[in-house]
Amino acid sequence: MTVDTVGRFERALEGLEVGLERVSAADASERIERIVEEPAVGASLPFEGVSLPASVTTEPTAGELEAARTGVTPVGFAVAEYGTVAVESTADGAEPISLYPDRHVAVVAESDVVPDLSAGFERLAEGFDAGRDSVVFATGRSATADMGDLVHGVHGPGDVDVIVLEDR
Amino acid sequence: MAQRSRAGTADRIRHLLETEGEAIHAQASHSNERRNVTYEATDDIEELRTEARAIKEDAIDRLPDLIETVREAVEANGGTVYVADDAADANAYVADVVENRTEENEVAGETDTPSVVKSKSMTTEEIDLNDALAAEGIDVTETDLGEWVLQVADDTPSHIVGPAMHISRAEIAELFNERFDPDEPFETAEELTRFARDHLGEIITDADVGITGANFVVADSGTITLVTNEGNARKCAVTPDTHVAVAGVEKLIPTLSDLEPFVDIIAKSATGQPISQYVTMLSPPTDSPTLSFDSPDEPITGDGADGAEGAGATDGTGDPDRDFHLVLLDNGRMDMREDDQLRETLYCIRCGACSNSCANFQSVGGHGFGGETYSGGIATGWEAGVHGQESAAEFNDLCTGCTNCVDACPVKIDIPWINTVVRDRVNRSSEPESYDFLVDGLTPDAESGGLDPGKRFFGNIGTVAKAASATAPVSNWLADAGPVRAALERTLGIDRRRDLPTFRRESLVDWFDDRGGEAASSRRADQAAARSGGTDLDREVVLYPDVYTNYVDVERGKAAVETLEALGVPVRVPDLPESGRAALSQGMIATADEQASRLYAAVAEDLDAGRDVVVVEPSDLAAMHREYERLLPEASFERLRENSYEICEYVYGLLENGADPSALSTGDGAEPIAYHSHCQQRTLALEAPTVAVLEQCGYAPTTSDAECCGMAGSFGYKREYYELSVDVGERLATQVEDAETIVASGTSCGDQLETLLEREVPHPIELLAPDGRRT
Known part of the structure; x- marks a missing residue:
């Protein structure tokens, strides 16, 4: 998408205290390695020329998932307007990997960053038609005010980072 | 009762x-x-609301079809749909699912007590699911932090969205310190949240079944949507291999595209967030692998060798280990759908905005x-x-x-x-009470017996006021006498701490007739127009003498007449029927319906003659502009609505069309004023014209943003609500008390402020009226 769309995405994420990093596909693995906190688990990245660093365990065991500090997953698309990433429920566990560890690192292709919720719903509908019909729109960090004050990182991650692949 | x-x-x-x-x-x-x-901040908020409403109207209209559609979709995905008639039916089904699941686990070598984790769901509160499961020996744990606090405290939700809103952080800390006896006592929200996360996290990973509600269910794809901020609903849905979603049948919407406006608006209306943290759209059973934390060395993808091959599997049946049940609850909803008055309730998306704004x-x-x-x-x-x-x-x-x-x-x-409708139904289902005779003579209403005497009294306040005015000042002396106040409190529930209105012997209608009626008014208006040499506005006004303006706050009526005349507009003040507002507020719809018809008939000729109906009391105008849509034929409703105005709104229009403000009492341009509009006036978007008029006339108004004055017509008079009324009123009083001048548009708003602040609080029109009206 346009630079403006990614800029808008970045501003929305700033408001949610979520970091955004732009990186080329060639440099992605190294960058991910630098920002993950170990132990880390992940779901494999479907972007051409991009793979997870060796320090990120794919196909984790339940014990590894429970112990992980970071979960790295691809997301189907992102909605710039709200700073939302769309986590798809895949058989390799992207949903629990994005949910259980304290930190979620979401990797998205720049071409998959859409401007607004309507465009997001178009993408969602395309995915539904292709059988990808379980998706979480995740926006910012898990939060609650139920204990009398706003606290982040309740059941879901208290830290979120987004990596935008500039050339994908 | x-x-x-x-x-x-x-x-x-x-x-x-x-x-x-x-x-x-x-x-x-x-x-x-x-x-x-x-x-x-949301440019298209009105379009969003309109669209969301239209989708719900359509969905409820074809609900039986949508139930069949979702059944087909969920079954095609590999899940099960159960339509439960009532609470007992739903609870029995869920208990069966849990027991069957546990038996399977026991075959697999586990013998624990069946364990269920739940995310927040008002629908399961409605059917008391937790109690029903507990009775079957099933452990149920709430995982939403607010709901869990309530479970630990054995308390009930106080808010649809924030169930533990009534419990402070300090109270939660005390509760948890006592119950869980930590090494270091809990103090901060952070500490409490960490503890809850860890404690509940372990329970979730061990659970046999996850139960969620659903904010929306997309019928044609079998997609349940969960809107949350914590992430517990995601965990409950994805961690155990069995997921049960319990949703009222009204949660069904036809297609995925219908979901968009709801995803866009629900967090805005609930908490003011642009969107919630997690909008989870699952078409279960999902492809996500089940998580078996008691086999920590097994890959979550099942068979480690080829587990990842299934990534993105799109066969539509999800992970084969997963089991999903959608329980759709009727429990009276299909009857509500047939009820023309209650049907709208089914459009509710449980956001709590009505609670927060109240x-x-x-x-x-x-x-x-x-x-x-x-x-x-x-x-x-x-x-x-x-x-x-x-x-x-x-x-x-x-x-x-x-x-x-x-x-x-x-x-x-x-x-x-x-x-109003439910109040009317409650009134009608009540047994006649012994005090009926007291108000029978005073009340020419259309209600059957059994109505609470206090409600009947306030619902017929126009008749009461007319009688009291005719006998004033004796009626006022009598009403203020101690024994009379005691009797009023005992029989009608009028709190003796509340000042009663002072009825005036000379009503506004009498005053207007005595000063020469419409002929004199025409003369005055012509003279004023000639003096100012301004534009000929060519308007005529029928000023509506509402009960309070006619019998109690007569001064504001006189101010309205004199203001209009000074701006060159001749006025008539005929003796018109009640608007029905008082009856509506007591749930006396039949009475209000008759009054609406009588009032329309009484002004029809004026409307035909091109006269404008101008109203001082905002609540009476609100009846004409809102409730009359339900009480009058559409053409009559539209005709009256298009030709009736709030007094300051009307003055604003006159000034905009060339009338000369110098004929009014103007300020020096910076004279500070606190202005409290009226709740119903705000809903009609009529606060702004009053502010504009005050500004044009040289005042510097500051508006209150308190929700309400708390008086609300008769509400603050009632013994059972007196203290609540004062509590609400104090919030407004605190906002305006420092201003030298305070004005308020509603009679009861002014009364409440005068009582709480012990000073005069006139209507803005009394401030603006030509010299001599205000002293």
């Missing part, structure tokens, strides 16, 4: 004001402010303004529909009809009307 006595209700409300009011007010008013800000709710919370399960303005519809009228009758009177919730509701439900 199972209603509490007046004294019992007063005690209960006093208790809630003292124990829960502070915490509730802090959070509910904060959410309401955030909603206001977010609504204003002054009475902010003071007492859902334990006062709520029934067995639901709370806030919309609860009257839900409780009447799912638990029966008696549950609604317990709290329905706390809706004063102020209409603050009307602009807040994301699906534009006329919540005040639902409250």
